[in-house]
Each structure stands twice: as C-alpha cells, then as structure tokens.
Amino acid sequence: MKNSFFSRFTPKEPKFFPLLKQLSEILAASSELLVESLKHDSPEERTGFYKRIKDMEREGDKLAHRILDELGTTFITPFDREDIHDLASSIDDVIDGINSCAKRIAIYNPHPISESGKELSRMIQQEAECIVKAMDELETFRKNPNTLRGYCSKMHDIENQADDVYEFFITRLFEEEKDCIELIKVKEIVYELEKTTDAAEHVGKILRSLIVKYA
Amino acid sequence: MKNSFFSRFTPKEPKFFPLLKQLSEILAASSELLVESLKHDSPEERTGFYKRIKDMEREGDKLAHRILDELGTTFITPFDREDIHDLASSIDDVIDGINSCAKRIAIYNPHPISESGKELSRMIQQEAECIVKAMDELETFRKNPNTLRGYCSKMHDIENQADDVYEFFITRLFEEEKDCIELIKVKEIVYELEKTTDAAEHVGKILRSLIVKYA
Amino acid sequence: MKNSFFSRFTPKEPKFFPLLKQLSEILAASSELLVESLKHDSPEERTGFYKRIKDMEREGDKLAHRILDELGTTFITPFDREDIHDLASSIDDVIDGINSCAKRIAIYNPHPISESGKELSRMIQQEAECIVKAMDELETFRKNPNTLRGYCSKMHDIENQADDVYEFFITRLFEEEKDCIELIKVKEIVYELEKTTDAAEHVGKILRSLIVKYA
Numbered sequence: 014m015k016n017s018f019f020s021r022f023t024p025k026e027p028k029f030f031p032l033l034k035q036l037s038e039i040l041a042a043s044s045e046l047l048v049e050s051l052k053h054d055s056p057e058e059r060t061g062f063y064k065r066i067k068d069m070e071r072e073g074d075k076l077a078h079r080i081l082d083e084l085g086t087t088f089i090t091p092f093d094r095e096d097i098h099d100l101a102s103s104i105d106d107v108i109d110g111i112n113s114c115a116k117r118i119a120i121y122n123p124h125p126i127s128e129s130g131k132e133l134s135r136m137i138q139q140e141a142e143c144i145v146k147a148m149d150e151l152e153t154f155r156k157n158p159n160t161l162r163g164y165c166s167k168m169h170d171i172e173n174q175a176d177d178v179y180e181f182f183i184t185r186l187f188e189e190e191k192d193c194i195e196l197i198k199v200k201e202i203v204y205e206l207e208k209t210t211d212a213a214e215h216v217g218k219i220l221r222s223l224i225v226k227y228a
Numbered sequence: 229m230k231n232s233f234f235s236r237f238t239p240k241e242p243k244f245f246p247l248l249k250q251l252s253e254i255l256a257a258s259s260e261l262l263v264e265s266l267k268h269d270s271p272e273e274r275t276g277f278y279k280r281i282k283d284m285e286r287e288g289d290k291l292a293h294r295i296l297d298e299l300g301t302t303f304i305t306p307f308d309r310e311d312i313h314d315l316a317s318s319i320d321d322v323i324d325g326i327n328s329c330a331k332r333i334a335i336y337n338p339h340p341i342s343e344s345g346k347e348l349s350r351m352i353q354q355e356a357e358c359i360v361k362a363m364d365e366l367e368t369f370r371k372n373p374n375t376l377r378g379y380c381s382k383m384h385d386i387e388n389q390a391d392d393v394y395e396f397f398i399t400r401l402f403e404e405e406k407d408c409i410e411l412i413k414v415k416e417i418v419y420e421l422e423k424t425t426d427a428a429e430h431v432g433k434i435l436r437s438l439i440v441k442y443a
Numbered sequence: 444m445k446n447s448f449f450s451r452f453t454p455k456e457p458k459f460f461p462l463l464k465q466l467s468e469i470l471a472a473s474s475e476l477l478v479e480s481l482k483h484d485s486p487e488e489r490t491g492f493y494k495r496i497k498d499m500e501r502e503g504d505k506l507a508h509r510i511l512d513e514l515g516t517t518f519i520t521p522f523d524r525e526d527i528h529d530l531a532s533s534i535d536d537v538i539d540g541i542n543s544c545a546k547r548i549a550i551y552n553p554h555p556i557s558e559s560g561k562e563l564s565r566m567i568q569q570e571a572e573c574i575v576k577a578m579d580e581l582e583t584f585r586k587n588p589n590t591l592r593g594y595c596s597k598m599h600d601i602e603n604q605a606d607d608v609y610e611f612f613i614t615r616l617f618e619e620e621k622d623c624i625e626l627i628k629v630k631e632i633v634y635e636l637e638k639t640t641d642a643a644e645h646v647g648k649i650l651r652s653l654i655v656k657y658a
Contacts, residue, residue, distance in 0.1 A: 078648075085656040120614045184335045193408040193623035197630075200412075218293075226300040399550045408623035415627075433508075441515040 029097050032080050034148040036073060036104050037141070043069040043111045044141040048134045050115060054125045063119035070112035077105035091151075096223060103216045104144065110209030111137065117205055123198035129182035130199075133206035136175045140213035143168050147220055158228035161220060168217035175210035179203065244312050247295050249363040251288060251319050252356070258284040258326045259356040263349045265330060269340045278334035285327035292320035306366075311438060318431045319359065325424030326352065332420055338413035344397035345414075348421035351390045355428035358383050362435055373443035376435060383432035390425035394418065459527050462510050464578040466503060466534050467571070473499040473541045474571040478564045480545060484555045493549035500542035507535035521581075526653060533646045534574065540639030541567065547635055553628035559612035560629075563636035566605045570643035573598050577650055588658035591650060598647035605640035609633065 043066050050062030080101040084094055091097075114134070118126070143164040150161040182203060190196040258281050265277030295316040299309055306312075329349070333341070358379040365376040397418060405411040473496050480492035510531040514524055521527075544564070548556070573594040580591040612633060620626040 078652075082652060082655045085652060116610070120610050121617050122614070180331070180335050184337070187336050187409070187413070191409075193412070194617070194621075194626060196409060197412065197623070197627065198617065222293075222297060222300060225297040395546070395550050399552070402551050402624070402628065406624075408627070411624060412627065437512065437515060440512045 029080065029083075029091060030148070030151050032076065032083075033097070033100055033104070033151065034145070036076050036080070036101060036108075037145045037148045039069055039073040039076065040104055040108050040111075041138075041141040041145050043073070043108055044134075044138040047111050047115060048131075048138050050118065051126050051131045051134050056119075056122050059115075059119045059122065063115040066112055066115040070108050073105055073108040077101050092223065092227065096219070096226075099219050100216070103212070103219055107137075107141070107144075107209060107212045107216065110205065110212045114202065114205045114209060117198075117202045121198040121202065123202060124195060126202070127182065127199070129178050130203050130206060132178055133175055133203065133210060136171050136178075136210050137206070137213060140168050140171055140210060140217075143171075144213065144216050147216075154224065155228050158224045162224060165217040165221045165224075168214050172210050172214035172217075175207055179207040244295065244298075244306060245363070245366050247291065247298075248312070248315055248319070248366065249360070251291050251295070251316060251323075252360045252363045254284055254288040254291065255319055255323050255326075256353075256356040256360050258288070258323055259349075259353040262326050262330060263346075263353050265333065266341050266346045266349050271334075271337050274330075274334045274337065278330040281327055281330040285323050288320055288323040292316050307438065307442065311434070311441075314434050315431070318427070318434055322352075322356070322359075322424060322427045322431065325420065325427045329417065329420045329424060332413075332417045336413040336417065338417060339410060341417070342397065342414070344393050345418050345421060347393055348390055348418065348425060351386050351393075351425050352421070352428060355383050355386055355425060355432075358386075359428065359431050362431075369439065370443050373439045377439060380432040380436045380439075383429050387425050387429035387432075390422055394422040459510065459513075459521060460578070460581050462506065462513075463527070463530060463534070463581065464575070466506050466510070466531060466538075467575045467578045469499055469503040469506065470534055470538050470541075471568075471571040471575050473503070473538055474564075474568040477541050477545060478561075478568050480548065481556050481561045481564050486549075486552050489545075489549045489552065493545040496542055496545040500538050503535055503538040507531050522653065522657065526649075526656075529649050530646070533642070533649055537567075537571070537574075537639060537642045537646065540635065540642045544632065544635045544639060547628075547632045551628040551632065553632060554625060556632070557612065557629070559608050560633050560636060562608055563605055563633065563640060566601050566608075566640050567636070567643060570598050570601055570640060570647075573601075574643065574646050577646075584654065585658050588654045592654060595647040595651045595654075598644050602640050602644035602647075605637055609637040 046062060046066050046069070050059065050066070053059065053062065081098060084097055147161055147164045150164070154161040183200065186196060186199060186203075190199070261277060261281050261284070265274065265281070268274065268277065296313060299312055362376055362379045365379070369376040398415065401411060401414060401418075405414070476492060476496050476499070480489065480496070483489065483492065511528060514527055577591055577594045580594070584591040613630065616626060616629060616633075620629070
C-alpha cells in the first residue's frame, strides 16, 4: 500500500529479483544434497552431509538477512516491501527445514530411512525446482501470470501427495514398529520432512497472493 | 494507521464481517465434530471423522485465503488491514489445530482417549462458540465493547483451565503409563489439543487488542 | 517508513525504552530461576520453581501486551512501530521459552538433568544478560552502535555453542539411553532449552537489524 502509493511518482528498482533467485538456488542445492544424503546410512556419511547442508543453511541465512536489511534501507521496491520480505523469509524457512531434517538424521542416526522418507525428500526437491523457476517469472508475471500460476498449482499438488505419503507411513509405523526408540527417531525425521514440504508450499501460497494482487 | 489516515475521507465497507462470521462457523462445526470423534474408538470411525474434519479445514483454508486476497486488492476496510488479516489467520489457525488433533488420532490410533482429552476437546468447542458470537460484535463493539470484552475474558478463563487439565494429565501419564509407544501417542494428541485451546485464546487476544485500539 | 515520514515534523517520545528494559529484567530474573531450578531434583522443588517462573511469565505477558497496546494507540514512537513490536514480542518469546522448559521439567519429572542441560540454561542466562544491557543502548546506539553490536555478536556466539552442546548431547543420548520414557523426557526438555537459546538470539537479530536501519 505504502509503496504503491509512492510508486506512482518514483522509478522502481528491480535489484531484489537476482537476490531472490540466488536464494532459491541455495534452496535447490540443499534439497539435492538432502535427497543424496538419504542414500547413505553410516553415521560418518550422515554427519558429512549434515555439515554441508548446514553450511548452505548459513549461506542462505546470510543472503536472506541481506535482503531483509536492504528492504529496511531502500525506499522503493518492485512490490510492496512486505511481499519481498515474505518471499525471502519463506524461502529461507524451507532451507531451515532441510537443515533440520539433515540434523535429525545425523544426530538420531536411525536405521536406513524407508522409501517413504526418500519419496518425501524428492518431493522437497521438486518443490525447490518449482521455486527456482518461479523466481524467473517475478519480472514478467504481471503481464502473463499463467506460467507462475502453473508452478503454484504444481507445488500444491506435490504437497497434497506428501500429506498422503506421510499419513500412510505413520499409520503403518505405529502398527508395525515395536522398537520404541527407533519409532521416535523415524517419526520425528519423517515429520520434519513432511513439514518441509509444507514450508515449500507456503512459498507457493505467497506467490499465488502476488498474482492476485498484481496480475 | 494507514487506513485510519485515509478513512477520514472515504466511506468504509463492512463486507469483511460476514466472511469472518462464516469462517468462525466452520470453526464451530469442526470443533463439534472433534468432540464427537472422541466418543468413537475404532480406526474406521476415527478415519471417517478425520476425513470430514479435513474437508472442513480445506473449506476454511479457502475462505481465509479469499479474505486475505480481498484484503490485498481492497483499499479501505472497516479496520486496519492488518487487523482483519490477523483475525482471519488466527481463526484459520484454530481450524488447522483441530485438523491436526483429528489427524493424530486417526494415524496414531491410540487406546480410547482419556476423560482429560475429551475435556480439552469440549473446551475448544466452548472457545469456538465464543468466537462465533464475538463475530457478531464486530460491527458494534466500538460503541459498546462490554459484550465483546466478556467473550475475551471467557476464552482467557477456559485457556487457563485447559492449562491445568493438561499439566495434571501429563504429570500422571508420565507417572503411570509404562507402555512407551502408547505414551507417545497420547502425549502428542493431548499436547495438540492443548495447543489448539491456546490458538483459540489467541483469537481472543486479537479481539482484545481491537477493543483497545478502536473502542 | 510511516513513522520516519511523520517524524520529520513531530517530536519523538522515548517512553517505550523503560518498558522494554523492564521486560528484559523479567527475562533475566526468570532465566536466573531456571538455572537455579536445574540444581534441584525433587518433584516438589521442581513444581515450586515452575510456579515462580510461571508467575514471571504472566507478568512478562502483561507487560508485553501493555507495550503492544500502547503502540496501537500512540502515533509516534522512537522507532518504527513494528520495530518496538518485534522487540517486545521477541523478548516475551524468550520468557515463554523459559516457562516451557520449567513446565516440562515439572510435569515430566525426569532423572536429575545432565550437565549439558545445565550448561544450556546458563547460556540462556548469559543471553538474557546481554539483552538487559542492550536495552540501555537503545537511546544512544544511533551515534555509537559498537557496544550494541558487541552484544549481538556475543549472543550469536553463545547460540552457536548451544547448537554444538545440543547436538553432541542428543547424539550421545540416542546411543546410550535405553529407557525409552526417560529418553523422551530428556530429549524434549533439552530440545526446549536449545530452542530458548535460539529465541534469545532472535532478539539479537532484531537488534542487529535496528543498527542497519538506524545507525
């Protein structure tokens, strides 16, 4: 509101787009590492992947803060200030989620992760790829919102599937797993994976609201 | 602030009130289903209730998003934009909480839920009823805030009681339950129930802040 | 933005500083009680400490609400309205975190808390002390931000150490603890302690963003 009021009189500066794109690429890279990490089961390998993902999480954190700091000092942005803020924060939340997954795998050190866990990690990666592509639409979706809308729908569908995978898996886990400590480990890791697919869809929801507001 | 500045010069449009009322009615209906679901213990019944509650959660989600989207495109609202946003989001959070409770009951499938769990679900329902009635006050509380203030106090009292029920129950659970997996199931379901009474009281806190701001 | 626009024409009123300072002192006092509570292991003592911490949490809650309410009715503040809001809310979140730690200890009633748990509680206290001192800088950091910047760095360092303590401890816990119910108790208490060091560092992040914006 504030910005759209003033933006009638002042030029816009699009410098936030490349920063958001860069942030989404950190997300994509860390989701790829997460998928890869679930193929390895030794404590050493798990700790190794966690370390690499944690480094990326810190990099993402720095970049997100740089975006938020620049928002605090820049008067005009391409969208409302809050929209850029929400986008950067929500992408950072997905990176944080991936880091939490990798952390739990490393410090709980469960038996090999089930196929459902692997499937969830691939879903996170697919959502991350949607987000990377969506960042390319930010400059143009006002004229042609269909491509961006398509990515949002895709993320929504993936999230619904992730819900089903999660619910089916947990139902079976509680029926079948009799080792209580193993159950705790697996339940919490798979819960974090599902929550991360949610966090990714949340980026999609913010993008959808941009379409409603600006396109 | 933005709006109150501009609203000196422009007519207000009260169309958000019926939408918020509608959202609160979805909340009340799903809280009623939750209370009912706790009286049934077979996996099939639990899954059936969860499905119906999940449908309502999606309906609530759509409505909440419609409210937020209209806020994004409407210039003037009866209150500050953020107040409507906070109200809609917080009511939606309670519906989400109820959905999480039903989901955990269905996928963990614990032994019959204890009286404390049932009590918490009834407290959620009572809070939901307060919220429905509170929505009727939105148009008039500026002149007479006492009725709305009464609902807020009632929600606050219910939440304090819910805290006590929860703490007493968990203390006993950890003393008495020796089946670790059953303990996990019950602990997490009752935790989610208590968190949902919190989420309902949060709506009350937002309403109270409206009284401070506008009445 | 809003405020900086208007603040060119109106005097500022610094009354929020003493309120924030007061809130930080409640935080410091409750963190001290938490450290003390971990030295006592009987259910009665734990419940006693929890009651005292809960009283402080309610006091903090009231004060935070008073700050937020006054923000709602005051037009001009020393900073942007949202900055005061974020500071008050985030300090209140740390007090809430301390309350959750004490609550879990009282209602789960685990075996004596390990040295790692005690270490985390001392880290929370150190962060709380940084926050108290930081409140004294709010009036002057625009001219000389170095002292405030120093407190932010210190909190950041403490949080990194807390991460390491937590991860090392949980890794060992899952390797060594064979009593599943005890494992649940300890895991969740130590998790809450670590989350509270995070919440405290979040105050540091907000302070850092103030330096970027105003100094």
